[in-house]
Amino acid sequence: MSDTFLAEAARLLGPKGLTTDPADMAAWLTDWRGRYTGRACAIASPADTEEVAALVRLCDRHSVPIVPQGGNSGMSGGATPFEHGGEIILSLRRMNRIRGLDPAGRTVTCEAGVILQVLHEAAEKADLRFPLTLGGKGSATIGGLVSTNAGGTQVLRHGSMRALVLGLEAVMADGSVLDLLTPLKKDNRGFDLKQVLIGSEGTLGIVTAATLKLVPQIAGRTVMWAGTPSLHDARSLLLLAEDLAPGLVEGFEVLPQHSLEAVLDYLPDARAPLAESHPWHALIELVAADETTAARLPEIAEHLLATAFERGLINDATIAASEDQAERLWLIRETISPAERAIGPAMQHDISVPVEKMPAFVEAAVPRLEVDWPGTRAVCFGHLGDGNVHFHVIAPAGRERAEWEAGEGKAISAQVHDMVTAWGGSISAEHGIGRLKRDDLARLADPAMLATMRAIKQALDPKGLLNPGKLV
Amino acid sequence: MSDTFLAEAARLLGPKGLTTDPADMAAWLTDWRGRYTGRACAIASPADTEEVAALVRLCDRHSVPIVPQGGNSGMSGGATPFEHGGEIILSLRRMNRIRGLDPAGRTVTCEAGVILQVLHEAAEKADLRFPLTLGGKGSATIGGLVSTNAGGTQVLRHGSMRALVLGLEAVMADGSVLDLLTPLKKDNRGFDLKQVLIGSEGTLGIVTAATLKLVPQIAGRTVMWAGTPSLHDARSLLLLAEDLAPGLVEGFEVLPQHSLEAVLDYLPDARAPLAESHPWHALIELVAADETTAARLPEIAEHLLATAFERGLINDATIAASEDQAERLWLIRETISPAERAIGPAMQHDISVPVEKMPAFVEAAVPRLEVDWPGTRAVCFGHLGDGNVHFHVIAPAGRERAEWEAGEGKAISAQVHDMVTAWGGSISAEHGIGRLKRDDLARLADPAMLATMRAIKQALDPKGLLNPGKLV
Numbered sequence: 001m002s003d004t005f006l007a008e009a010a011r012l013l014g015p016k017g018l019t020t021d022p023a024d025m026a027a028w029l030t031d032w033r034g035r036y037t038g039r040a041c042a043i044a045s046p047a048d049t050e051e052v053a054a055l056v057r058l059c060d061r062h063s064v065p066i067v068p069q070g071g072n073s074g075m076s077g078g079a080t081p082f083e084h085g086g087e088i089i090l091s092l093r094r095m096n097r098i099r100g101l102d103p104a105g106r107t108v109t110c111e112a113g114v115i116l117q118v119l120h121e122a123a124e125k126a127d128l129r130f131p132l133t134l135g136g137k138g139s140a141t142i143g144g145l146v147s148t149n150a151g152g153t154q155v156l157r158h159g160s161m162r163a164l165v166l167g168l169e170a171v172m173a174d175g176s177v178l179d180l181l182t183p184l185k186k187d188n189r190g191f192d193l194k195q196v197l198i199g200s201e202g203t204l205g206i207v208t209a210a211t212l213k214l215v216p217q218i219a220g221r222t223v224m225w226a227g228t229p230s231l232h233d234a235r236s237l238l239l240l241a242e243d244l245a246p247g248l249v250e251g252f253e254v255l256p257q258h259s260l261e262a263v264l265d266y267l268p269d270a271r272a273p274l275a276e277s278h279p280w281h282a283l284i285e286l287v288a289a290d291e292t293t294a295a296r297l298p299e300i301a302e303h304l305l306a307t308a309f310e311r312g313l314i315n316d317a318t319i320a321a322s323e324d325q326a327e328r329l330w331l332i333r334e335t336i337s338p339a340e341r342a343i344g345p346a347m348q349h350d351i352s353v354p355v356e357k358m359p360a361f362v363e364a365a366v367p368r369l370e371v372d373w374p375g376t377r378a379v380c381f382g383h384l385g386d387g388n389v390h391f392h393v394i395a396p397a398g399r400e401r402a403e404w405e406a407g408e409g410k411a412i413s414a415q416v417h418d419m420v421t422a423w424g425g426s427i428s429a430e431h432g433i434g435r436l437k438r439d440d441l442a443r444l445a446d447p448a449m450l451a452t453m454r455a456i457k458q459a460l461d462p463k464g465l466l467n468p469g470k471l472v
Numbered sequence: 473m474s475d476t477f478l479a480e481a482a483r484l485l486g487p488k489g490l491t492t493d494p495a496d497m498a499a500w501l502t503d504w505r506g507r508y509t510g511r512a513c514a515i516a517s518p519a520d521t522e523e524v525a526a527l528v529r530l531c532d533r534h535s536v537p538i539v540p541q542g543g544n545s546g547m548s549g550g551a552t553p554f555e556h557g558g559e560i561i562l563s564l565r566r567m568n569r570i571r572g573l574d575p576a577g578r579t580v581t582c583e584a585g586v587i588l589q590v591l592h593e594a595a596e597k598a599d600l601r602f603p604l605t606l607g608g609k610g611s612a613t614i615g616g617l618v619s620t621n622a623g624g625t626q627v628l629r630h631g632s633m634r635a636l637v638l639g640l641e642a643v644m645a646d647g648s649v650l651d652l653l654t655p656l657k658k659d660n661r662g663f664d665l666k667q668v669l670i671g672s673e674g675t676l677g678i679v680t681a682a683t684l685k686l687v688p689q690i691a692g693r694t695v696m697w698a699g700t701p702s703l704h705d706a707r708s709l710l711l712l713a714e715d716l717a718p719g720l721v722e723g724f725e726v727l728p729q730h731s732l733e734a735v736l737d738y739l740p741d742a743r744a745p746l747a748e749s750h751p752w753h754a755l756i757e758l759v760a761a762d763e764t765t766a767a768r769l770p771e772i773a774e775h776l777l778a779t780a781f782e783r784g785l786i787n788d789a790t791i792a793a794s795e796d797q798a799e800r801l802w803l804i805r806e807t808i809s810p811a812e813r814a815i816g817p818a819m820q821h822d823i824s825v826p827v828e829k830m831p832a833f834v835e836a837a838v839p840r841l842e843v844d845w846p847g848t849r850a851v852c853f854g855h856l857g858d859g860n861v862h863f864h865v866i867a868p869a870g871r872e873r874a875e876w877e878a879g880e881g882k883a884i885s886a887q888v889h890d891m892v893t894a895w896g897g898s899i900s901a902e903h904g905i906g907r908l909k910r911d912d913l914a915r916l917a918d919p920a921m922l923a924t925m926r927a928i929k930q931a932l933d934p935k936g937l938l939n940p941g942k943l944v
Contacts, residue, residue, distance in 0.1 A: 105828030106828075155658065176920040177920060178918070179920070182826055183826050184824050184896075185627075185827055185859045185860065186902060188620065188621050189898055189899065189900050190671070190913065190943050191668060191676070192670070193925070198664070199662070199664060235576075243688055243762050246719040248719070290718070293716075352658045354577065354656060356574060356577030383658075387657045424654035429656075429658040431660065433661060448644060448648040452932065453665070455932055456928060459931030471662050
């Protein structure tokens with residue numbers, strides 16, 4: 001790292017655009033979950049795409065590696081610099097303009113630094129909705145969400161970022177600007193470069209802006225809760241819901257009796273939605289964009305539950321009679337993580353297998369782990385419709401957290417990832433690879449897949465200056 | 473081309489797997505539209521993925537360029553060898569097994585040589601549907617459809633191949649097999665290599681199999697026809713339909729009065745759907761997968777048309793009262809191409825612009841061309857919902873076809889492509905680039921886009937043996 005480089009960067013970006021002050025930098029050197037703390041020679045905060053491009057060209061000339069960063073709320077350490085301190089953090093947070101919102105076309109073009117919550121509010125003002133949300137919405141930026149192909153609770157109906165990005169602008173490793181912002185529903189002019197960049201975690205190019213899809217506001221919703229004999233039946237219930245309420249199923253979450261009980265213990269005011277206990281529970285939300293369909297949702301929900309009951313897919317069910325009741329049902333789902341954590345140390349896994357195999361996978365993996373690791377309890381809950389569950393393995397009672405996690409916990413995680421791979425699944429359904437799972441990916445991924453990824457990385461970033469040491 | 477190579481290939485593939493017989497080869501040396509006729513040293517027809525991989529390794533050793541070919545029904549010459557004769561055609565047609573159909577998971581895994589129609593029939597037997605269809609369904613293969621990201625008439629609701637491919641198997645330039653067949657709804661393990669290969673026209677790898685999405689069979693449909701004052705109103709009508717019939721709009725096609733009259737002149741038995749003439753017409757199809765919703769479709773259609781009428785979006789409309797009437801409405805739409813062709817020579821363009829700009833584009837481009845080229849008539853019809861229209865420019869009366877096409881017609885096409893590019897659109901919405909539009913792409917594409925595509929091509933096919941001279 002030469003002083004020339006920093007001086008040139010300062011001249012390029014101006015006083016607002018570059019800091020080397022340790023106090024200003026501290027918050028951005030540690031990742032969201034506190035797993036990694038690195039160092040950086042500076043934080044650059046360009047004001048626009050041209051400044052990003054100029055900075056990238058400067059870094060190229062001086063061979064300075066770049067760590068792109070948005071809200072710093074990633075789960076896998078992908079936006080945190082390494083400990084050696086030779087990297088520069090390229091923060092996109094100053095680029096926070098909404099360049100345009102087209103209500104008729106239902107699209108919005110945002111710079112990379114726009115915060116998700118801000119986008120939600122802008123869409124709402126236009127009587128529209130951006131249908132992706134997640135816990136970190138107050139800090140997560142559009143650039144980070146695109147670069148990590150973020151998911152959330154509405155993926156079942158609307159897809160992850162990959163499905164919501166209509167256009168993209170990115171600065172490539174040589175400082176050229178790839179302008180793919182214009183949204184075209186049909187375009188067969190060669191390779192889909194948008195899709196190459198989405199989810200590439202800043203290793204192939206720096207996303208500076210995106211054109212995103214908006215959808216109509218919700219005119220009404222109906223939330224229901226069903227007790228079901230097995231995860232297989234829950235899966236059949238989901239297929240039935242998609243048939244009987246096509247285009248209306250916004251959420252479909254599952255949890256075992258164990259998780260429900262954990263929540264009931266944890267939340268003093270919570271009540272069980274159903275009178276009796278059931279092996280599995282499903283939380284289903286139907287939504288409609290227009291008043292006419294919204295008025296019919298309760299009727300559609302009743303027909304769905306009656307049909308499911310006739311077919312033996314559910315044993316009992318209830319439909320929320322008010323928004324308040326609906327909120328209470330969702331609160332149970334959203335409290336599972338803290339409730340399970342309150343029980344004691346647990347290894348958490350963000351996995352997916354083919355949707356139709358999820359019931360069989362859970363039935364095979366849960367007892368296998370509980371037998372192999374006596375005293376543990378394996379719990380799965382989450383987005384059955386996406387084939388993506390949170391797979392928690394809770395430590396035997398009385399174990400010390402740090403020691404258990406570093407020892408047995410680590411071996412358990414390796415076994416979970418081995419099992420997922422054997423079932424053709426993914427060791428990272430939502431949270432990406434970053435630094436956290438890079439070695440696991442190298443260990444478990446298909447060699448041809450790894451070789452192809454590495455060849456693309458080498459082609460688009462020959463000097464290896466874009467987020468090195470992450471992902472590939 | 474050495475005799476050693478052909479001898480080794482023959483040994484590798486057996487008598488069924490290789491031919492150099494001119495009579496056997498003739499049909500596969502000319503493209504579907506008869507624009508190009510090339511030569512090839514042989515046609516290889518491997519029986520399975522391993523044979524494809526072995527052949528690719530052999531070609532790599534002998535530096536023999538490969539032209540992958542499915543049903544040879546592409547529109548842009550992408551599967552036709554060049555005139556020099558040094559290439560080998562790699563036909564995937566022998567690999568025509570459906571490896572598995574999972575009715576519960578609603579997926580099917582096909583080898584590349586499975587013909588689209590055969591897949592339709594297999595899905596139907598399982599009471600499901602593969603929701604992509606096009607004119608060449610009796611010859612087009614799954615491998616070709618994936619490699620060209622094919623579209624068709626159901627893209628509005630179900631997307632093009634890109635949206636229907638859940639998994640992919642491909643042989644890469646070094647003969648390694650990239651196995652991405654397992655369908656995962658959520659997977660954030662790095663770059664989406666599936667999406668890199670889809671639409672790459674055999675220039676990055678050879679698609680040998682794909683796992684595809686199936687959808688429920690249709691329980692019923694309602695087809696309607698509306699006369700609308702302008703293309704802007706037709707666009708508003710589409711947005712209204714998507715709001716009032718969410719998830720049910722299967723087709724939305726537009727045509728001008730001129731095209732309707734051309735069809736009425738051409739088809740002796742056809743009758744105008746509406747009593748009066750209108751500047752534009754919209755053909756709308758709603759479909760439902762379940763009986764309950766299907767029974768409500770006429771009511772939904774009436775509500776949609778009444779609302780559109782109140783808002784001044786349409787002046788008149790009719791709902792097909794029977795399947796026979798529905799077929800007659802679709803027949804009008806499907807007869808536009810031959811009816812327009814019967815009028816005389818025309819330059820046809822496969823273009824898209826952002827959906828919301830399509831009305832303004834047509835209003836600007838049509839008079840511009842008719843003024844610049846006196847006596848011509850520009851006609852647009854097709855998939856308004858996809859921002860993709862067939863843009864035909866009909867020659868002035870009395871012109872000789874070949875002479876007009878080679879002279880004025882060529883200049884008109886260049887002007888159409890320039891205008892589309894200026895509007896941020898695509899010169900190839902559906903049919904791909906192949907050999908036909910390679911030079912136009914090089915002339916009009918963003919330099920950063922071209923450079924990125926070329927870098928990826930160079931990385932994944934360093935010797936340039938996969939379908940050279942096509943696309944990039």
